[in-house]
Amino acid sequence: MRGTSRDRILARVRRALADVPAHERPQDHPVPRDYLRTHGARTPAESADLLAENLADYRAVVHRVAATGLPALLTELLGRRGARRVAVPAGLPAEWLAQAPVEQVPDSAGLTARELDAVDSVVTGCALAIAETGTVVLDAGPDQGRRLITLVPDHHVCVVRTADQIVDSVPQALGRLDPARPLTWISGPSATSDIELDRVEGVHGPRALDVILVHDGRPRDEQAVTGDSAPARGL
């Protein structure tokens, strides 16, 4: 049966395209790619600022910290939330949560969604972040874990290294991502526009998203701050 419909559909497609010259190759139909690779030229510091601004615009809470301050900040954020049980990807650097007085729930193939439903928070790294759209992208790498661990708990803390993980634009992001890996693009916490077309935060995914932009610890530009970033526009 399956073969039959496959053949029938392909035959219909070919009949429908009788007007396309037999010698035409896909590349013969022109695609103008004169759109921009990025929208504006930015220094790395400006890209980080834009990322912070756009993330906050969609109600992620953005924090900036030097690498040495990361464990203390994580401890503080989990404490503020009252998190007791925290899901941890296998490859998360051990020192990140070394100071946090929480029960760590390690990600493993056996950890079920139901078990995760009783977990308060999850802490991960990311594959990259996109400044222009305020997006973090997870690719299930060792410091991010399986997709479900960032989905079922209600609070996600995502750490972005500003030195090498921020790109400006969607085209740049796709160029760096591996399609063979399962990818999750996250732009702010879960939301819906389904009630009178108005964006409301919080349906099924984590309703609280903390993003930490961590820099390498050298004195950075004058805008570097620790703790919450300035509240951004649109709040």
Added chain:
Amino acid sequence: MSRTYLGMPAFPEAAAVSTGDATLRANLRRATHTIRAKRAAAVAELDDWDQLRAAGAAVKDRTLRHLDRYLLQLEENVTRAGGTVHWAADADEANRIVTDLVRATGETEVVKVKSMATQETGLNAALEQAGIRPYETDLAELIVQLGDDLPSHILVPAIHRSRGEIRDIFRTRMADWGRPAPSGLTDRPSDLAEAARLHLREKFLRAKVAVSGANFMVAETGTLVVVESEGNGRMCLTLPETLISVVGIEKTVPTWQDLEIYLQLLPRSATAERMNPYTSMWTGTTDDDGPRSFHLVLLDNGRTDALADRTGRQVLRCIRCSACLNVCPVYERAGGHAYGSPYPGPIGAVLTPQLRGLASPLEESLPFASSLCGACYDVCPVAIDIPEILVHLRERVVQGGEVTTRGIRTVVKPAKKHLAERAMMHAAGWTLDHPRALRRAQRLAARTRRLHPRRLPGPGRAWSDTRELPPLPTEPFRDWWARTRGGTA
């Protein structure tokens, strides 16, 4: 039982009912006007919008012109990554494939991510008949399902419902489907969202099988992409053991890089966001992460018939953003249900008659459900010239001509005179209600003169006259219409 669109009346009759519904019109008006302004601002942020739009149209055209080749490449790559590909020539076949796949798992429930394709095939009704309970998990789809209702917007299927109505539906119906609404539920959107979260959480944790659609399929990698807001998509794509995705064949794009165009065009056009909250991409199956078995059902169901029409095939570029609905003066007044399919608004007016053929008075009337004002074309992120297709389809209805139906080329006869007249009266009524729209329609008419039927009866000239403003009737049009409609209705 899930409601279906079977036996829907033709557009003018259905629209007459909804335009008389003041609540519906007010809900629609508020929602579409809000999103219009936001979309314009989101689009204005990108200096290269026109270039993105041109590229978005060109990539789709390239794909469509070589669709057989890309479908085979897609099949090969999905299969290599551990997925199984099925081909469904029509809705019944798609429903049968999905039903059999669910049965093979031994499960009697599935969770569903909002999917236009499965609405089009009427999958929920088919599953229910087979004793399988489908749970819609998108908030708006949940509202529609609980309210035993039909969707009225592509992106926000419950757009015709106000927050108060939603609260009432949750209060009275949630208990029948699972966890009841919290007592004292208010109509605050955040409370309504919380109620949906609680209601569906148990279903997600229990679900073994999910059914989804997809926004894009990448031929060169076999990757599927789902763009969403709430996280119900992520739940369905990640937690169950079996994932079945039903996707129209036109959702194919050739390369991974091509996504850079659509992931910029779609969120800004749809929800007016720089980026939607969640986008999931998966290629086949991944060990220990997500579903162990993945099935892709490639759906034709009239798409190849649309592909056979050289003017009409551009409709297959559509990325279902719904921007054309939100700017359409006819949609705003008529409401989504009048279009008699899951595809309302301008896109529905050109897509439904092509997918189903000019099969009944409904499909024949849809091309007339427009004032040809052109706003839909202006906002369409893939530059579908909807007014051009409308005029083309009107010609088919009025004059008859060659069409392809289920892969077979046939000639349709001109619609019965009274029907064509009636449909055109209605269209003309809209146009004359909107002087600005009329001027634009005239410009368009001049542009597409070649495509126009030569002779149209009576006031049908309001849109077919190509040279000058039609003389305004001495009797106001609406009076004339009210007086004469009794004769033809």
